[in-house]
Amino acid sequence: MAGAFEFECLAQCSQTNARVGVFSTPHGPVETPCFMPVGTLATVKAVTPDQLVAAGAGMILGNTYHLHLQPGENLVAAAGGLHQFMSWKGPILTDSGGFQVFSLSALRTITEEGVKFRSPRDGRMIDITPEKSIQIQNQLGADVIMAFDECPPYPATREQVELATERTYRWLKRCISAHNRSDQALFGIVQGGIYPDLRAKAAVELTKLDLPGYAIGGVSVGEPAEFIPHIVNATAPLLPKSKPRYLMGVGTYREMARAVAAGVDMFDCVIPTRLARHGAVMVQGERWNIKNAKFRDDFQPLDETCPCYTCQNFSRAYLSHLVRSGEILAHVLLSIHNLTELIHFNKRMRKAIQEDRFASEFSRWLRDDAMVESER
Structure with a gap:
């Protein structure tokens, strides 16, 4: 869908990199900066769609990992996709499930092929590869889908973070090859832990792929809070000005304001309902x-x-x-x-x-x- 995912910068702060923009999607525009409520299992906990609209929500989130486990992407697709299934008329973004695979699954095996883990619901073994994550998200039908990435926890050694960042890039290219819906925008995720040079290298490599948008991942994974602005300040300016920039998993006043000052456009976090x-x-x-x-x-x-x-x-x-x-x-x-x-x-x-x-x-x-x- 040519032009369906254009980002337009409408205003810029004269003293910082903060900006106002609008990101076009098939289900309507997303005005930025914006906070996106998290609807992990096709519902923002305890809040109806009408109440979300009244609260001013634009884009909301769903999660590939959790929706794959329950009720399953086949059922959601049969219902007409996430928008129909949860009766949400606005834009939706789905997280690839990478963070949940690495943070919630105690029994998991990571290989170049993907991740094998035991379902916390019924104990069965599940394989998620970059191709599988994209296939699930294609069936869920969100406007924006995320590449499957390896999200190293904090603390991790530089060598561990470097290997995970390199694998994330290789997995991204597989995600691009597997993605087959023109009405969905695939965002890449910049990893690199607390190491500015690894973040910079990843940002440069990802932007060469000319994706519709880019996310800064791997923050709020246990690192001291004061590390977050340094990570964001080192990464955001390296991402294209003509594309939306999404800081994943952040939702405090301080973190959002400082990220906006660095040029970030989009945020999500489970904090409000939790x-x-x-x-x-x-x-x-x-x-x-x-x-x-x-x-x-x-x-x-x-x-x-x-x-x-x-x-x-x-x-x-x-x-x-x-x-x-x-x-x-x-x-x-x-x-x-x-x-x-x-x-x-x-x-x-x-x-x-x-x-x-x-x-x-x-x-x-x-x-x-x-x-x-x-x-x-």
Whole structure:
């Protein structure tokens, strides 16, 4: 589909590499910078599609590894693909499953051919190769699909990271050969661990393949948080300006703001719904435990400036009551707020870049001494 996946840069910050763009997909445009809610098993946990739309979500994610295990790509394809299956009309991205294979499967064997692992659901042995990952994603039918990569955990030796990065490149070329749908954009993933020279080498090699977009992978895998901006700053400027840049698995104010300043366009993270399931909320970059005693009789909204359904209708006291009572509604309302929080943080960055006040307005999060979300 010629022109279906064009990226247009609409505005640029004069003091940083931050930019505003729009990424065209068959299911609509994606305005960047953007935060993409994670719908691992064809659902963003505890949130309906209508609620996602109300929260401002554009593109959302599904996961190849989990959907392959349950319900299986054949069933999703028979339903008409992920969009039909989960009743989501906007763009969808599927992660290749590489991160999950390496992080969730205790019993696995990695070879040049691919990965063999034992299913955590029924114990059967499963083979995932680059070709298999692409075949699954072709059947799932997302707008953007990710190349199957080897994601080395932290800590790992330089030799281990170098071997994984080289294998990721070889696997990417196999993914390109296996990919057969013109209505899906295949993104490559830059690995390289904490080593800037390995990241640079990988970025140069991948960009020669002229893919529709590129991701920075292998962060938030256990490395100290202060390493992330150094990795991003060393990698993002090497990726094509004419293509979207996606930082995988990141979702804190500080990490997103600093990555946007480096030129990153897209983010995803499970933090909003995971925190909600544990009774935690994100408010103006702080992380609050809503079960704390001080919220028991606090009748203010979580954030009076937040446009979400939760903040417009319920008090901190009520939300604290729901969490203390173990009510399922707590997961719903807290998830709605947390998702809206991160989506609208990106929308605020977008507006600030357009008006060339990003560097000043978001300086709190761009400083080297800026703290990750604090606990209240």
